[in-house]
Amino acid sequence: MEIKIKVENLTFYYGNFKALDNISIDIEDRKITALIGPSGCGKSTFIRTLNRMNDLIAGTKVEGTILLDGKDIMKNEIDAVELRKRVGLVFQKPNPFPKSIYENVVYGPKRHGIKNKAQLDEIVEKSLQGAALWDEVKDKLHGSALALSGGQQQRLCIARCLAMQPEVLLMDEPTSALDPIATMKIEELFETLKKNYAIVIVTHSMQQAGRISDNTGFFLNGELVEFGQTDILFTKPRDKRTEDYITGRFG
Amino acid sequence: MEIKIKVENLTFYYGNFKALDNISIDIEDRKITALIGPSGCGKSTFIRTLNRMNDLIAGTKVEGTILLDGKDIMKNEIDAVELRKRVGLVFQKPNPFPKSIYENVVYGPKRHGIKNKAQLDEIVEKSLQGAALWDEVKDKLHGSALALSGGQQQRLCIARCLAMQPEVLLMDEPTSALDPIATMKIEELFETLKKNYAIVIVTHSMQQAGRISDNTGFFLNGELVEFGQTDILFTKPRDKRTEDYITGRFG
Amino acid sequence: GCGSKSGNQSHQEPAVQEARLSGEIKIDGSSTVFPITEAIAEEFIAMYPEVKIPIGVSGTGGGFKKFVNKETDISNASRPIKDKEAEAAKGAGVEYIELKVAYDGLSVLVNPQNTWVDSLTVEELKKIWAPDSTVKTWKDVRPEWPAEEIKFYAPGTDSGTFDYFTEEINGKSGAIRQDFVASEDDNVLVQGIAGDKNALGFFGYAYYVENKDKLKVVKIDNGNGPVEPTFKTIQDGSYAPLSRPIFIYVNKAALERPEVKEFTIFYLEKAKEIVPQVGYVALPDEEYKKGLSLVK
Amino acid sequence: MKNEQKRKDRGRIGEFTIETILRFFAGISILTTIAIVWTLFSETIIFFKEVSITEFFTGTKWTPTLEPRHFGILPLFVGTMMIAIGASIIALPFGLGSAIYLSEYAPKRVRKIIKPLLEILAGIPSIVYGFFALTFITPILQKFLPQTQVFNAASASIAVGIMIIPMVASLSEDAMMAIPDSIRQGAYALGSTKFEVATKVIVPAALSGIGSAFVLAVSRAIGETMIVAIAAGQSPVLTFNPLKSIQTMTGFMVNISLGDIQHGTIEYKTVFAVGAMLFVITFVMNIIAKMIVNRYREEY
Amino acid sequence: MEVRTEQNIYKQKKSRNIRIRKAKNIIFYSIILGATGFGILVLGLLLYQILKTGLAWLSIDFIMNMPSRFPQKAGIKSALAGSIWVISLTALFSFPLGVGTALYLEEYSQKGTWLNKLLQLNISNLAGVPSIVYGMLGLAVFVKMLQFERSILSGALTLTLLILPVIIVASQEAIRSVPETLKQGSFALGVTKWQTITGVVLPYALPGILTGSILAISRAMGEAAPLIMVGAAGYVAFLPSSPLDSFTVLPIQIFNWTSRPQEEFKNIAAAGIIVLMALLLFANGAAVMLRNKYQNRMD
């Protein structure tokens, strides 16, 4: 077991509102970690702290440490730009750039120095295929990304992230807008990717968490109630609240 | 069986791209109609034509007729403003106004002539409760709607729509960002609402469609492949493609 | 042009010889003098195309400031240099000669609908415009005139015209009643007086000449009977005291440069012909000769 | 790996360089500000050694170039305010109306033509507006209000107002266009009329941009010189009647600074005192505008 | 059925309410259409007056001749050349400077510090400083201190300072309107701030930035007073050949003509104004086209 990201005593505030309370968690390399919990419990907030996206929101405050490969990301041992390159994030709400599909995918690679047209073309095809979108858009690569359906936009954002080949993939409800078949394809992709990457996914589908993840964390009101191996968490939860939640008896 | 919306030979174009092809469908009053189909097949497009939201996109073209209570909505027998008041729509991607939570909910009622503060307060509470959001936000009603989590925004948009008390509810993947418990609450709400309203929901969850809908339509590449009673469609689909899709053998 | 033949003749010669005159002559100063200098420069350049003559319009005072700073070779001035300015020039080591180039007649004007005013005496002008004037209506000027309130119009308080008028009429530059409407632009004053039945104002003669149909000029009585401003009465001095000389000042050091010298001579020789073309009144011939002798 | 590192270093140096350059650019704005404040206030201090502050702020007679001299700035202040308020009354509603029309109602093609057309209005030299006021607006005013003087505050302020319409319209329109369409659609889906979408959703969401447009435009109105110099009459009389001739602070300044005034004289220093005063006025106005915008803005 | 009528609080009000609201919409529509029409009407009127007086005097000769005291011979060549010089330089200086400052203020500087707030306030305040003050400043700094003399360069730098506030404030607003989600999307891909700015922020903000620049350049093109102060000449009968040459510009030439007594020169001034507007259209043309390209509503 190799720990890719080590989070210790992480507490996070939006203004005065404590959105995360003393979270400690180990994200293992080459494993899929699922985060579940009711809406508004802090899953997105947590995942965004892992690549310091919350830095960009005014009036927020973080405490605790986050180590990526043993280096403290909050103490500028790794700078934010490099961190984000290594730790890719797909947002909950699809946010394609108001550019063409092609330009959306090559946006990252281009900025990281890849100029060669053929190479870029290849990246586009691979990434879109990975995100199970290639067939649908291959004829309109230069059309606007905003003219895509909701699910297509979501997959485009996944492709955009894959194109960067990050070491860690953070996915905030990556299949929420997808039909079962597209979801299945994405899940298959995760299975492949996890051979090389650490993957964290937020999901509200317990089936999905059970299906694909190795470890699962259950969040509630900003607390990490329980964290452990997925099969154990789902079959023998230690905490009453976890049990209530996964059996649907909650609330 | 009372038909609330009658769609006949509806064809829809984005520019030259035919997104809907000759759709005919009857939306029954006091029933829940589910629309399923792979991502990008035209579900959102279809649902948006029902309250003429697509009018707002430049370069689109509609053919065919849509009758609401027997009146042709496309021939200005009902004008768009009234139509949209009577036929409420919740978008796939949450789009709260950059105002407070409270102002988001009362936006519609205020426009439609309700001035009384007490009455508005009541509407806000009721609508937010209906959307299973009240408890989470009752203390920050005058905080920004944009500071809500993804799922909370989605529920806010549902509440905003409920506050209008439309006759028909169009919901584009209303629970995609919600955890099972919140989803359950929203589904319960639909069960209550359907006593008075016609409800159309787009969903990619076949379980959900099976659970709550009375009728189901299966879309594929802009066509309505099959439409009928939900239990029949899921158990004895007439079309091979429907069968493939619902059994997951598709694609 | 219908210039005098002899004038042209006298210059044909040097033109051939010195056609290669070049360099830049920097001129700035009065907006009143500007049209004359501009016209002269235009003629000069036609003969010596290599010479550049940019002419600025920063007003007489502004012009002198640059002149003193040696930023310009020639300064246009609608009044003689003031003591303070002369001192400054001395301090900066700038020597110069003063050349009169034309007369500017100041006209006093009323609206054409004004049927009663035909002439005013200098005394009356003073009574009207004095800083402590009690004149409110025409009746206050002459009892037989109507008791309608007069509206006063005058050029901008910082123009040479304004200075001259106040000095000549009220005895002190800048001393004037305070309830008048002012404008930097004489065309604007034309509009004002033309649109106001009870207007009374004054400004440069040229603007009256061009707008005779819209305005009525007032004859001025300096004790020798009412005199109307015309080219003739201004030139021979009978239209008094409201005609003033205008000047150029030439830096002596710059005058050493052939192009400046040639230009200055050209200016004085051509002035008689060109000055009337741009709406001013030429000086008597002797005055130009006097100037030429200073330059040569 | 080594290359990678190099590239990163270069990237970081690049970022740093760019930030430095941008900081330098911003520094120029700061320098300009300082230079202007210095230009105005250093002479103003000397001015106040010669003229009493009380007279300056409370006197009602302004004749710094005429004997006897008076230095009461109130007439100019009132004149300036009349022009600014009058121009705002014209430009803000017309400008905002045009902006809403262009952003929310007009077909794309119409917008593409009308917007640049309106912007031409901003480029016509102000003397043209001055003569337009004098020879076109004033006669119309005189027809309806015969007591109107040839030079008057009203017609100048109308012309100034017209001149700044494009500023309000164009900048506000951009602010509204930048509101994402999904917000608009959300409002329409709730059965809003266009009017309601525009006034209840779009304008509040774009308020910051609209506020800036207003502030820029009104500042421009306050700072405008030529129009008022031509059409308002240059008579520094304390009056609240817009049909009478007045003088503004800028009108006075242009008068002196382009006229025949010797540097170092009291008249000359007066220009700076008036300029400094104007600076203070616009400053206060900006603060108030900021406060109003912050009070009403609905942006989160 | 009963439940429904009882429950639906809108029912009784509905039809009347909608009619009123639609009427309001129509009224509002007429009002704003009128407002836009008013602007267009005034423009039309101005144009008509100018064209009526000026068009007859407009000819190739007019554009190719130097100024002259004879109306028939008077031309605008040197002023046109001067304006082109000055405006090109002004645009060259002010655009990067203005946009750069705006970027710094919006994306880099510490917001909320008192220094920043003061600076911010002051920039919009600078827009209200009358142009002659900029003239004085330009005279002191560029002409005297930096010894650029009374040149095109001094003029362009002075105008740059004059129009900077408009470009900065407009650009700031445009930059501020870029949706946060887009910027975050870019940052999440591990690109640097500057790359995010060039990749997402500037393209989105471009229409607003261009509008500010168009308005500002237009203003610069019509200014006479500050240039007179830094020493632009009223009469120039040669073409400037370098940024350090003496010069005049169209508005000064026009101003010069309008202030002459002779009626013909008023017509020539109108012809000059037509040339100025044509130049304006031409200079802004590229910006307008670029803006049209980028200004599509974005989601």
Ligand SMILES: Nc1ncnc2c1ncn2[C@@H]1O[C@H](COP(=O)(O)OP(=O)(O)OP(=O)(O)O)[C@@H](O)[C@H]1O
């Ligand atoms: N504005 C638009 N312009 C052009 N094409 C569009 C536009 N919006 C959608 N499309 C295309 O129309 C098709 C149908 O889109 P639609 O949004 O209706 O799909 P959907 O069934 O809702 O998919 P999803 O489940 O992913 O939301 C897709 O192929 C999409 O790319």
Ligand SMILES: Nc1ncnc2c1ncn2[C@@H]1O[C@H](COP(=O)(O)OP(=O)(O)OP(=O)(O)O)[C@@H](O)[C@H]1O
């Ligand atoms: N920008 C913000 N400012 C203030 N509060 C916020 C902000 N974003 C989120 N919150 C609050 O923080 C809490 C956690 O939000 P977060 O987005 O992490 O929830 P989540 O677990 O992702 O929920 P969901 O499943 O609905 O997306 C919520 O109560 C939310 O209202």
Ligand SMILES: [Mg+2]
């Ligand atoms: Mg979330």
Ligand SMILES: [Mg+2]
């Ligand atoms: Mg959809």
Ligand SMILES: O=P([O-])([O-])[O-]
């Ligand atoms: O410009 P003047 O000094 O002649 O008024």
